[in-house]
Amino acid sequence: MSLKSFPAIAAVIPAAGVGQRMQADKPKQYLRLHGKTILEHSVKPVLAISAVQQLYLALSPNDPYFAATGLTAENIVRVDGGAERVHSVLNALLAIDAEKMPWVLVHDAARPLVRPQDIELLIQRCLEVGHGGILATPVRDTMKRGQSLINATVEREHLWHALTPQFFPTALLRANIQAALAAKVVITDEASAMEWANEPVLLVEGHSDNLKITRPADLQLAAFYLEQNQ
Numbered sequence: 001m002s003l004k005s006f007p008a009i010a011a012v013i014p015a016a017g018v019g020q021r022m023q024a025d026k027p028k029q030y031l032r033l034h035g036k037t038i039l040e041h042s043v044k045p046v047l048a049i050s051a052v053q054q055l056y057l058a059l060s061p062n063d064p065y066f067a068a069t070g071l072t073a074e075n076i077v078r079v080d081g082g083a084e085r086v087h088s089v090l091n092a093l094l095a096i097d098a099e100k101m102p103w104v105l106v107h108d109a110a111r112p113l114v115r116p117q118d119i120e121l122l123i124q125r126c127l128e129v130g131h132g133g134i135l136a137t138p139v140r141d142t143m144k145r146g147q148s149l150i151n152a153t154v155e156r157e158h159l160w161h162a163l164t165p166q167f168f169p170t171a172l173l174r175a176n177i178q179a180a181l182a183a184k185v186v187i188t189d190e191a192s193a194m195e196w197a198n199e200p201v202l203l204v205e206g207h208s209d210n211l212k213i214t215r216p217a218d219l220q221l222a223a224f225y226l227e228q229n230q
């Protein structure tokens with residue numbers, strides 16, 4: 001299926017976080033990597049997907065940094081971020097005309113290294129099966145649960161790191177996030193709301209360098225990966 005035959009897609013990039021774990025002097029999405037902000041790096045591969053018609057960017061209502069990024073393309077709609085990531089995503093979903101854009105791609109502003117081919121693979125695989133899915137990478141290490149002492153070893157077979165983008169039917173995702181929030185379910189990614197609603201979610205293996213910039217050391221690693229992929 002060529003990308004040209006894909007239905008219209010809306011993209012949502014939650015970019016309203018404060019980046020507390022990054023311990024930086026500004027929200028991490030505005031830290032620079034190879035001359036551009038992390039936000040600009042994260043937006044670029046999403047806008048490169050030809051089926052993406054409109055990008056909804058969830059920003060902190062008093063964000064003083066966005067204007068300097070030069071990201072003022074006509075197909076970018078700003079919406080207010082919320083208290084948590086899920087609220088920022090929901091605010092964006094509420095702004096989308098789901099009849100015009102029946103599918104939505106949600107990608108973290110803090111994941112600057114995602115590859116366009118991985119995004120296209122995710123879209124392709126989901127449209128083939130007719131339901132949503134996520135980019136993910138299989139866990140490599142032995143996984144432990146505990147705090148100062150180990151309580152248990154977690155079975156790692158069929159254990160994955162959930163990445164973004166995550167790709168779902170727009171109206172269904174919006175309804176399930178609203179229902180899950182009303183049921184006080186903890187939602188840390190779009191898939192968790194769909195799982196709660198017993199919807200199938202496809203796992204599509206993506207590249208492990210699609211890291212989420214979270215802690216200070218991640219910036220240097222991201223710069224290294226960028227140099228390797230140039």
Ligand SMILES: Nc1ccn([C@@H]2O[C@H](COP(=O)(O)OP(=O)(O)OP(=O)(O)O)[C@@H](O)[C@H]2O)c(=O)n1
Nearest residue numbers: 014015016017018019020021084085088109110
């Ligand atoms: N209220 C929030 C919280 C997070 N995000 C976005 O969701 C993505 C993933 O969240 P995370 O890595 O947790 O970012 P922060 O919440 O900024 O980080 P921290 O938890 O360290 O403060 C980021 O692009 C972040 O900007 C958002 O739009 N709105």
Ligand SMILES: C[C@](O)(CO)[C@H](O)COP(=O)(O)O
Nearest residue numbers: 085108162163164188189212
């Ligand atoms: C959406 C996500 O990036 C998938 O791994 C992750 O859940 C975001 O979590 P965070 O705590 O908001 O960084």
